[in-house]
Amino acid sequence: MTAPICNRCVLPHAPPDIHLDAEGVCNICRNFEREEAACAAEDRGLLETDFLKILDKHRGKQEYDCLCMLSGGKDSTAALYYVKEKYKLNPLVFTFNQGFVPEEHLESARKTIDKLKVDWIYFQTPFMKDMFRKIVQTKSKVVICGICSLWYMQKTYEIAAQFKVPIIISGWTKGQTTGSSRSVLSKCACDQNPDEFKAMTAATKEFMEKHVKTDPKYRDFPMNMADVMHIAKTKYNSKAVVLSPHWFVPGGPEEYVPVIQEKLGWDYPERSYPKKSTNCDLNFVASKLAVKNFGYSHYHIEMSNMIRLGVVTREEALEHLKMDYGEEILGDILQKLDSRGMV
């Protein structure tokens, strides 16, 4: 029997972190409602001029004004496009491939780089493959994307430090930030441990303690995002802040996808999960496992935020999150991890 889903967002009843009340509304939606009511008067939200204020503090002080993380997907491509063309910064671009980014996405990134004529660092490594394999084969509950993000954020900070870049630009959507606009601005980062992530964070901790900390290959691997930030500060002396232009302008993909389609010839990839995204192939596995282990994935959290913020409808979110892709895709990806049939 599947758990009931919040009738406002797409999160399921998954105690103790997520629970539905008598009206079928989850605690995350209720918290949002309360915060919105409390903030309504004084919180003007994040404005594009706030973003420009931050950019202007650092503009022109180094060879590159910012480091843009580019996956080739719509969100990071639009972020890079705006940074270069609208905000008139000189970005250095960084693409990370842990071995599972489809060629189609990389080609899209290459095309964007060529059109915008920006400097690009492409980093590909099989370094994490053993870790991914272990996650699947040990049936750990850890979310693959969470672990992967620790590594790519560490690399991002490392490059930012190397080039003395003060700002890291991501394509993170409004759904990928949490907390009030003031807190996002003051910390230039998201709340790293909201209720909806608690179970996933605990699973990460357990996996890291058990399998990563003890493995000499991953001796220097960060244990969590706080660790990433700490290493960035202490080892790389990087004070770079991470921001996404999407947090500061109204609307969402409906507004910026047509722009990058027209200006950069960008298009949706043939296959990706969730629908209308450009995520690496591991997402098929990661999301499937997350839903199996927790009842929801990190994309359910993102989409739920997008619903609360009025960017998408609940129906659209449910449609995007449908796991109606063939077993063949899953099998091919698991094959690469020598784990066919293990999910």
Next chain:
Amino acid sequence: MYVLGLSCYYHDSCAVLLKDGVIVAAAQEERFNRDKYSPVFPIQAVNYCFQEAGITIYDVDEVAFYEKMFLKFERSMLSHIAGYPFTLKNFVQTLPLWLKERLAVPYYVEEELRFKKPLWFVKHHLSHASSGYFASPFPRAAFLTVDGVGEYACASWGVAEGNAVTMRKELHYPHSLGLLYSIVTAYLGYRLFAGEGKVMALAELGQDTYASQFRTLVDIREDGSFRLNLDYFAFNRGDKMHNRKFEALFGPAREENAELTDRHRDIACSLQRLTEEVLLKMARHVHAQTGEDFLCLAGGVFLNVTANSRIRNETPFKDICIQPASGDAGGAYGAAAYVSHTILDVPRAPALRSCALGGQHTTRQVEVVLRNKRTKYQTIPRENVAAEVADRLAAGKVVGWFQGRMEFGPRALGNRSILAHPGDAAVKERLNLVIKHREPYRPFAASVLREHVEEWFDGIHESPFMLEVGHLKADKQGRIPAVTHANQTSRIQTVTREDNGVYYDLIAAFHERTGLPMVLNTSFNEDEPIVRTPAEALKCYEDSGMDCLVMENLIVER
């Protein structure tokens, strides 16, 4: 060339963006921060303007501010010194505002917007004059501006031709018609900025029995200039601007929400008649001095629709023009227009025909709100919207109407409006008491098909921004009680297909069904700024007694 115009720190803070002299976007901050008449730096309105134009501050060539702050500060300080020691309390209260905000405009523009070039500061009444003239279709015209107070000027007149706007005369503080109206408004128990319109409506229910008392207060000359008798006022001395002597003359002040008596109605009436007399004299004097055929009017006082109509009908000018945001919000436009055209010589733009200069929401964005709020709605083909809504209006339903871009200025002109049957006498009471929660005596305006306005009303032929009244013709009396005031006048917005096709089609469809070429139109709000977003419209609909909400081509019904 982009020029950004700003007004703020008193009331109606606003941002207007011009591209090559044409308005790309204009909005008041109150619509974003939901604080009516908000005085704060219009940061959200600026962000909206940039997003509408698809630019950032880096693309902006000039920024214009709607007044000269140091000149205003000088006037304020001199006024406080003149009234010392009675003005001390007020001085202590307002000085921090001056130091932290009003004198720090360049700092805020640089800090908030990252605009690093020097700003243009255009005198308050020159901003008003420019807003009136550059929005008009006239190649040359006289102008008249009247408001509370700018730097020193409370009224001005002059001439404009081509790109030049030349001030000829100013009437200085404290001799201000706008201030007088506001003082009496406060005396009658209404709030400033919100109450002047109520006093204007109240005036038509009273008799002009206080004319002689007002003559004691105001010495009017033939040229329309006048002097206030300062013995009756208490400028800068506290919360009230009238004194005990004033109350001795007119009786005790009315407390807010206290019962209205004939005395209050008569005072309002005499104030209104005096205002009309002064404005008529001013306008006639301007005509005599300039010999111009056309007159542009600007400044908050020209939100007074009765006076506007009298100027149109009782002065020798062939035509007059009043832009939709004639108050301080329009000053932001005027400052930007003055810098664009007069200083930078950008050719004049076509006349302003529509005030739909604010943000728009797509059907999809509306749909996201309705679906996520689990609101049942019906999608109807675009071409059927007019007929469907006209059916409902004809059946006596009150409709929330949310279409296209938000209006600039204080009036809802068919994009963020509540609409109803003008022939339904009961609807006025229902709207005032149940939906808008406002005074029962206040009349509602009518949006009338332009080609039918002269069939129904005298003294009006075009009023696209709802800034004039018409006298209901004798043979039509009693047919549109919901939009007819006690004196058989109606506040009119004339509508053409060219200026607002969707709204025009709706009124035309209503006309077909009822024989009435008009609908009742009141702003889409309930004691708050006019709604801006679909979510605000939905909330206002849910909280009020409206029967139906139409957003783009989606209909929500109870």
